[in-house]
Amino acid sequence: SQTIHQWPATLVQPVGSPLSLECTVEGTSNPNLYWYRQAAGRGLQLLFYSVGIGQISSEVPQNLSASRPQDRQFILSSKKLLLSDSGFYLCAWSADHISGTGNTGELFFGEGSRLTVL
């Protein structure tokens, strides 16, 4: 069965410090990978998605970047955190849409990472 895991679960960082959140998926190949952020009163905002290794699409301009060094690894980074980067970050995966038979388009989310920037 497929699993998704992200870490760390909780992070408290000072303004201006770097960030690295990591996400890995097991039990599937060539997944589509996503980073979402849930900020207060703003629902789930898509930050980045990736349909393959090295392929990253950014949905909103921001202080963050993403990388996909391996098929099932997705990393969210920042060189210098801002106060506004605080939030609950969620990694997710979905089946490759090209292989689509039975693909419901459903996203499977990780446990989330709570980032507090002070």
Place this chain on the structure above:
Amino acid sequence: DQQVKQNSPSLSVQEGRISILNCDYTNSMFDYFLWYKKYPAEGPTFLISISSIKDKNEDGRFTVFLNKSAKHLSLHIVPSQPGDSAVYFCAASARSGGSNYKLTFGKGTLLTVNP
């Protein structure tokens, strides 16, 4: 510009009664809709979905209704149980456009089911 809107930030119902969560969308390219349930400090979990070729999909206590002409969908939970208390997110995608891997989420509705 919010393409998926959940205009009620919260809803409170009595145990055993029906919960109705509403969602509106503006993008006419959306043809697949999903509901997710989220507990605090956890990732959302998939609940139920509906394709635009249907107007109703049922799974146990959960039913989703789609009104394409009104660009409106709703999630009915009956009977509601205290364990249903969570934030419910509506999501939509434009699958036929080849971007079915992108979901657009609403802001969520906090459902509280009182014993």
